[in-house]
Amino acid sequence: MTDITPTGSTADQSENPDAPLLEVRDLEVRFRTTHGEVKAVENASFSLPRGSALAIVGESGSGKSTTAMACIGLLPTNGEVVSGSIMFEGQDLAHLPEAKMRAIRGRAIGLVPQDPMSNLNPVTKIGTQVGETLLVHGMATRKNVKQRVIEVLTAAGLPDAGERAKQYPHEFSGGMRQRALIAIGLACQPRLLIADEPTSALDVTVQRTILDQIDSMTEQLGTSVLLITHDLGLAAERASQLVVMHRGRVVEAGPAEQLLNDPQHPYTQSLVRAAPSVAAVRLRPGAFTVDTATRQKLAEEAFAGHEAGHESAHGPQHGGGTGVPGVGTSGTGSHAASSSERPVAAGQEQSSAPANIVEIRDLTKVYRRRGSKDDFYAVKDVTLDVPRGQTVAIVGESGSGKTTTARMLLKLIEPTSGSMMFDGMDVAALDKAQLNDFRQRVQPIFQDPYSSLNPMFTIERIVEEPLNTYKRGSRKERTARVRELMDQVSLPHNALRRYPAELSGGQRQRVAIARALALQPELIVCDEPVSALDVLVQAQILELLGDLQSELGLSYLFISHDLAVVRLISDYVCVMKDGELVEAASSEEVFQNPRHPYTRRLLASIPGNELEIDEDLAS
Known part of the structure; x- marks a missing residue:
C-alpha cells in the first residue's frame, strides 16, 4: 500500500490527549416542514475516543444519518x-x-456517503474530483496534484490508478466507485471519518473488501471512524462501541459485544433478532398461522406508526420450525424429497402435479460483444430444479448471472440454448393461450418497490391491475379480492386510497407482494426483494413470504447476493459465479459444509458471521 502517513495532521490535536475526539451532548435537530416542525433527533448523547470506531445503528428514520450530518454541518436547509x-x-x-465549518469539513472531518453515483459528478473524471479535494484543502499543488491523486487512489485500493484517474464514474463498477469516494474522504488525512452506509448497495465480498480498505487506511492514519449502518452484524464487527437510535433518540449505547449478548432495550433486542447476519436459527415456513383479524390489527398499528413518520416494527412473527429442506437439483448428488413432504399449490391434486414445478437444463445466454469476436456468456449450462412448495435461492455477486437466469424463466429475455420446463410444459414452446396462462401462474417481485409500482396509480389500482388485465371476476369480486390481498400482506384497507410515495419502503414491498399474489400464482420469482430494506422491515417481509408459502403452497425462486438473508428463507441454495453454477445443495449443507472455494469465500464475507450471539436472543 502507498504510504499515507499524515504529515502534520496532529498539529491541531486537543491539548488533552485523553479527551474524546468527538463528544455529542443533548443534541436536538429539527426540520421545518409544511406541517410544522419535526424533531428528527432529540437529546442524543455519545462520545467517540481517539483512534477508535463507533457505529450508530438504527432503521430508516431513526435519526442516525441526521446526527452524522449535523456533526459535519451538512444538514438540509x-x-x-x-x-x-x-x-x-x-x-x-x-x-x-x-x-469556519468549511475549513474543518474535508480536512479534519472526512465523509464517505452512501450512494457513489449520486455523490460523484458524472461528467467529471475521477482524478479531477479527487484532485479538487486535495487542492481546496492545500494538500497538493498544481505541480504535484496528478501524482498525489495517483497515490490517494492507489491507497484506496484501485489498481492501475493512473489510468483509472482518467475515467468517468460510469466506467467504474459499484465497488470501484465506492473506493473513489473513500479516496476523496481520506485524501486530506482527516482525524475523523464519517462513513454513512458505505457498503449498503454492494455484494458481500465487495463489501468486505471496502470495509477492510477503510480499516486499513484509517489505522495507518490514526483516524477515528463514525460508522452509520442499519446492519447490526456489520456494526459489531467493525466498531468497538455501538449506539442504537430509535425515533430520534439514543435508546442504548455501550461495547459492541455487550449490546449483542445482553441488550437491555426492547428495540435493541428486536434488532438482534431481526439482523440476518446475527441470527442463530433458520426461519421455517409454516411454523405458525395468523388469523385475518389479528393481521388487520397488526396492519393498522404498522400503518399508524408510519403516519407518525416512523417505520413500524410490527408484523406477523415466525417461530423456529423444523421443516424438511427441499432438495432435488439434478446432477448434484442430492436426493429429492418425497412428494408427500412437499406442499401443493391450492387447487392442484398431489397425484397429478410433477414433483418439481420448474426444471431447468443446460440453460445458456450468450451476448455478442460490440467490436469483439468473442462472445460473452451471461449464463452457461445452468441446470437446476425448483421442488413444488419449496424455496430455491440463487446466490452470487453482481454479474454472476443469477438475475439473467430469472429473467429467462420469466420469459422477459430469450435463452440462447437449453430448456426450461414449468409444471411439465416446455416454456420455450408455449403458444399464445399457454403463454397467457403461464404469465398468470408465474409472478415476479422486484428489488425496488418504488420503481416497480406506478407512482400515478393508487394502491387499489396497482393491486387490482392484474385482475383487470386478465379479466378475473366481476367488479365487486375484484374489489373483494383486493381487500383480501391487503389482509394477507398485513396492510390496512385505508391504504388503498394512498399512492406509493405515501407509504414506507416496507409497505411498498408488501403492496408489490399483494399484486404478485392477485392471480393466485404457483411460482413467485423474487429478485432481491429485501435488499433495499432495513433489517426490521426485511425480517417482516421474509416472515410474510414464509407464512404465505405455508398458507398457499407457493414455490419461490429467490435471487439474492446476501447469504445471510438466504440462510433465513431458503430450502435449497444454488451458487453462481461468472454465469456458471458452481455449487448446489440443501441450505443446511451449503452453510455447514460448503465445497466450492467461491462459496466458502461468500460465506466468509457475511458481516458478523463469526460473532458469538446468545442463542436465546437470536432465535
Whole structure:
C-alpha cells in the first residue's frame, strides 16, 4: 500500500490527549416542514475516543444519518441544530459559522456517503474530483496534484490508478466507485471519518473488501471512524462501541459485544433478532398461522406508526420450525424429497402435479460483444430444479448471472440454448393461450418497490391491475379480492386510497407482494426483494413470504447476493459465479459444509458471521 502517513495532521490535536475526539451532548435537530416542525433527533448523547470506531445503528428514520450530518454541518436547509453541543477537539461545531465549518469539513472531518453515483459528478473524471479535494484543502499543488491523486487512489485500493484517474464514474463498477469516494474522504488525512452506509448497495465480498480498505487506511492514519449502518452484524464487527437510535433518540449505547449478548432495550433486542447476519436459527415456513383479524390489527398499528413518520416494527412473527429442506437439483448428488413432504399449490391434486414445478437444463445466454469476436456468456449450462412448495435461492455477486437466469424463466429475455420446463410444459414452446396462462401462474417481485409500482396509480389500482388485465371476476369480486390481498400482506384497507410515495419502503414491498399474489400464482420469482430494506422491515417481509408459502403452497425462486438473508428463507441454495453454477445443495449443507472455494469465500464475507450471539436472543 502507498504510504499515507499524515504529515502534520496532529498539529491541531486537543491539548488533552485523553479527551474524546468527538463528544455529542443533548443534541436536538429539527426540520421545518409544511406541517410544522419535526424533531428528527432529540437529546442524543455519545462520545467517540481517539483512534477508535463507533457505529450508530438504527432503521430508516431513526435519526442516525441526521446526527452524522449535523456533526459535519451538512444538514438540509430546512434543518437546524436547536440545542446541544457537538464538541470536536475542544471546539463546538453545533453553531459554527459556515466559513469556519468549511475549513474543518474535508480536512479534519472526512465523509464517505452512501450512494457513489449520486455523490460523484458524472461528467467529471475521477482524478479531477479527487484532485479538487486535495487542492481546496492545500494538500497538493498544481505541480504535484496528478501524482498525489495517483497515490490517494492507489491507497484506496484501485489498481492501475493512473489510468483509472482518467475515467468517468460510469466506467467504474459499484465497488470501484465506492473506493473513489473513500479516496476523496481520506485524501486530506482527516482525524475523523464519517462513513454513512458505505457498503449498503454492494455484494458481500465487495463489501468486505471496502470495509477492510477503510480499516486499513484509517489505522495507518490514526483516524477515528463514525460508522452509520442499519446492519447490526456489520456494526459489531467493525466498531468497538455501538449506539442504537430509535425515533430520534439514543435508546442504548455501550461495547459492541455487550449490546449483542445482553441488550437491555426492547428495540435493541428486536434488532438482534431481526439482523440476518446475527441470527442463530433458520426461519421455517409454516411454523405458525395468523388469523385475518389479528393481521388487520397488526396492519393498522404498522400503518399508524408510519403516519407518525416512523417505520413500524410490527408484523406477523415466525417461530423456529423444523421443516424438511427441499432438495432435488439434478446432477448434484442430492436426493429429492418425497412428494408427500412437499406442499401443493391450492387447487392442484398431489397425484397429478410433477414433483418439481420448474426444471431447468443446460440453460445458456450468450451476448455478442460490440467490436469483439468473442462472445460473452451471461449464463452457461445452468441446470437446476425448483421442488413444488419449496424455496430455491440463487446466490452470487453482481454479474454472476443469477438475475439473467430469472429473467429467462420469466420469459422477459430469450435463452440462447437449453430448456426450461414449468409444471411439465416446455416454456420455450408455449403458444399464445399457454403463454397467457403461464404469465398468470408465474409472478415476479422486484428489488425496488418504488420503481416497480406506478407512482400515478393508487394502491387499489396497482393491486387490482392484474385482475383487470386478465379479466378475473366481476367488479365487486375484484374489489373483494383486493381487500383480501391487503389482509394477507398485513396492510390496512385505508391504504388503498394512498399512492406509493405515501407509504414506507416496507409497505411498498408488501403492496408489490399483494399484486404478485392477485392471480393466485404457483411460482413467485423474487429478485432481491429485501435488499433495499432495513433489517426490521426485511425480517417482516421474509416472515410474510414464509407464512404465505405455508398458507398457499407457493414455490419461490429467490435471487439474492446476501447469504445471510438466504440462510433465513431458503430450502435449497444454488451458487453462481461468472454465469456458471458452481455449487448446489440443501441450505443446511451449503452453510455447514460448503465445497466450492467461491462459496466458502461468500460465506466468509457475511458481516458478523463469526460473532458469538446468545442463542436465546437470536432465535
